[in-house]
Amino acid sequence: MNTEEKKPKSRRELVRTMGQSGNYWYAMEESKNLKKGKSLEVIFWKSPIALYRGEDGEVRAIENRCPHRQLRLTSGIVQGDEITCQYHGWTFDGCGKCTGISHELGKGKAKDSLPNIKVNSYPVQEKYGLIWVFPGDPALSETVKIPAIPQLDQEEPWEFIPIDVKLDGHYSMMLENVCDFNHAFLHRKFKPFTDPHLLGTRREGDTIWIDYETDMSQSSAVKTAGEKKGAGLENMTLWYQYPYQGSNTADKYLHWLFMTPIDENHTRCFFVFLLGPLEIPFINKPVPKFLRKTVIALANKFYIIPLLGEDTYIINEEMLGQERHPDIQHLEFNPIVGEFQKMSIEKWEEYVHTEALRKKKQKDDKERYVFTGAGLTKKELHDYNTMLEEKEEAGL
Numbered sequence: 434m435n436t437e438e439k440k441p442k443s444r445r446e447l448v449r450t451m452g453q454s455g456n457y458w459y460a461m462e463e464s465k466n467l468k469k470g471k472s473l474e475v476i477f478w479k480s481p482i483a484l485y486r487g488e489d490g491e492v493r494a495i496e497n498r499c500p501h502r503q504l505r506l507t508s509g510i511v512q513g514d515e516i517t518c519q520y521h522g523w524t525f526d527g528c529g530k531c532t533g534i535s536h537e538l539g540k541g542k543a544k545d546s547l548p549n550i551k552v553n554s555y556p557v558q559e560k561y562g563l564i565w566v567f568p569g570d571p572a573l574s575e576t577v578k579i580p581a582i583p584q585l586d587q588e589e590p591w592e593f594i595p596i597d598v599k600l601d602g603h604y605s606m607m608l609e610n611v612c613d614f615n616h617a618f619l620h621r622k623f624k625p626f627t628d629p630h631l632l633g634t635r636r637e638g639d640t641i642w643i644d645y646e647t648d649m650s651q652s653s654a655v656k657t658a659g660e661k662k663g664a665g666l667e668n669m670t671l672w673y674q675y676p677y678q679g680s681n682t683a684d685k686y687l688h689w690l691f692m693t694p695i696d697e698n699h700t701r702c703f704f705v706f707l708l709g710p711l712e713i714p715f716i717n718k719p720v721p722k723f724l725r726k727t728v729i730a731l732a733n734k735f736y737i738i739p740l741l742g743e744d745t746y747i748i749n750e751e752m753l754g755q756e757r758h759p760d761i762q763h764l765e766f767n768p769i770v771g772e773f774q775k776m777s778i779e780k781w782e783e784y785v786h787t788e789a790l791r792k793k794k795q796k797d798d799k800e801r802y803v804f805t806g807a808g809l810t811k812k813e814l815h816d817y818n819t820m821l822e823e824k825e826e827a828g829l
């Protein structure tokens with residue numbers, strides 16, 4: 434954290450200044466939006482990343498910055514499995530290495546002795562219709578997994594259509610919104626949960642579980658297409674499995690929320706709703722397999738997207754409140770909110786800590802390039818390393 438900035442006075446103020454740990458896989462784009470031979474920019478906590486799909490169909494993720502004059506590589510062109518900057522034609526591979534220069538410096542004999550130029554690169558993979566990037570320490574990307582979604586991993590996966598929400602708000606606000614059912618009033622038109630009662634919450638490692646008792650049969654969607662009009666849906670379990678969020682109702686209706694923090698005021702959210710038993714209205718017969726995708730598209734369009742629209746609207750309002758009254762404490766009565774903030778702060782601090790150590794090690798090893806995870810400023814890591822050195826000198 435920048436120590437020269439005004440110090441946050443509360444846990445809530447502090448968490449709103451922080452990103453999420455880069456040492457996890459983040460859903461950054463829908464696979465279908467990145468065509469062969471094309472590139473696009475995504476941002477992980479203020480760090481621009483160029484995603485491009487080579488002509489071989491593979492996606493690569495590298496820093497979106499040409500080291501020559503700092504132009505966006507995504508304004509360039511993809512050729513083969515490399516990307517070339519639009520200005521002077523420097524070419525980079527998926528590891529971020531400069532493999533070609535279009536002018537004299539890279540022509541003729543010079544071609545075989547190109548200067549050692551490199552930008553940061555990030556592990557990337559595609560799963561569940563999404564492009565996932567590991568913005569932190571690449572060495573950890575092998576052991577840290579994308580969350581397993583059994584309903585999508587089985588032989589006959591459930592159909593789903595991801596919903597892409599561009600939120601004008603800090604990621605923690607979305608988290609707090611989704612898991613705090615005290616905002617049933619906001620959704621009085623759609624009634625996704627009625628008369629919620631928090632049964633309990635517990636933390637296990639980096640996961641916080643929340644159990645609610647609530648009446649879901651009042652929901653307009655459940656009444657229309659839910660199994661037995663929602664009878665038997667009284668309990669919902671939600672989780673904040675860092676850095677992901679989800680819910681499960683009777684193993685029949687589930688959702689996952691994958692967020693990518695862009696900055697203090699913007700977050701990219703991908704919702705995956707898994708709708709189990711669906712019935713045809715009035716005749717109450719199961720929706721046949723061939724129609725399920727259409728019904729899911731209709732459910733997204735007429736129920737889930739408008740419902741999420743209420744949440745994004747209200748988070749905008751919350752942002753405005755925060756901007757106007759930054760120093761006034763909230764009157765927060767839901768214990769989940771504080772628990773979430775605590776874990777989010779812990780995980781961000783852990784990220785700054787491990788990346789500061791990684792940076793120090795690369796410097797000590799006199800590496801040609803020192804690369805650290807996306808989302809961290811040089812100053813943040815420098816301050817942290819200075820603090821570690823001072824502590825060491827003082828024998829603490």
Ligand code: FES
Pocket residue numbers: 499500501502503504518519520521522523
């Ligand atoms: S600015 Fe990219 S090649 Fe010159």
Ligand SMILES: [Fe+2]
Pocket residue numbers: 610611616620744
């Ligand atoms: Fe909501």
